[in-house]
Amino acid sequence: MGEIVAGIRNSRARYFWEKGGDTFEVRADDNSKAVVVPRYDQLRADPSTGGFWTHCGLNSIIEGLYAAVPVVTFPIFSNQVPNSERILENWKIRWRVKKLEIESGSLVIRDEITQLVKRAMDLNSDERKWVSKRAKEVKEILFVSYMCMN
Template structure:
């Protein structure tokens, strides 16, 4: 069965559902949620952001408020960087950009002069060669992404616009440089740039073949990370506003908290 067939099968089964859950929160996609509620007979409950934000509190309590690190841990490096100065780069683990686009990203980051933390599972030796020997950047195979995004030195996120990454960035209040690849990612990219207005669309700089050159990447990175330009300030301000909205949604009395409580009541009542 193809991906499209899976989607169609899932949609057609909604009429038999007792409840429809979403990993987003009502405030982020109120128009869609309200439309679904008016069209469907079952409760529509957005209970997100469904990300591991509770682990942030666990880590804080276990370390008595101090961040624990280990040799090679990126947090030791992040702690030494200025506030909002680091661009976090992660383009997902399932699908990634082409080899030529990866090269352009590496060259663009190198010429931008911006500090970066890049999570890259494959072709890291090639990227290290292109970026060169620099103390401005760090390349790793894995990190605790939400914890990184919540670090005060991280001021931007070059992302493939996967759902989890998008929700984590919104929760952390980090502006995004959107580079969606496939499936639902272009939709998330439009939400980031056009609806929530918390990022820039990197595809705007693509040539006729869809390739984004290194110099355009460098310009986009510097534009997002600029501390003194009006549009960058506006994006950062809106990102922080959405961060506050996310925080309120998961607190007692918030939209997601109440929806999750409603779900638990439904489950208990059906037993």
């Protein structure tokens, strides 16, 4: 978690951090661009929200699609891994954090996280513009299809 927090902070992006559990705490300080909240309602996300970091649980994916923003995925286990692949391969609306496999499990490196967050939040890059456009298209396709079925 320390590498994730450091990587996001090093990106210099503004961000909300949803406080979860008692195992790890993120604090906003004078140098941080973080706002720590008890719950971030992604379905009511402000239009200025530039993207989501997600573990790729189904609820998180639906909320991200509804907001029509690019996502940085960090699947942890179970169905989160294929969900992450679906977001990249089929919908093409995300960047995925790569993990290094080590003897005791896996590890993420802050420098990679910093670069991914910068790429995801660079509103002037052609890559970001394309992914943002694609996120809006996917939202329209999925939610219009859902409404037609009901």
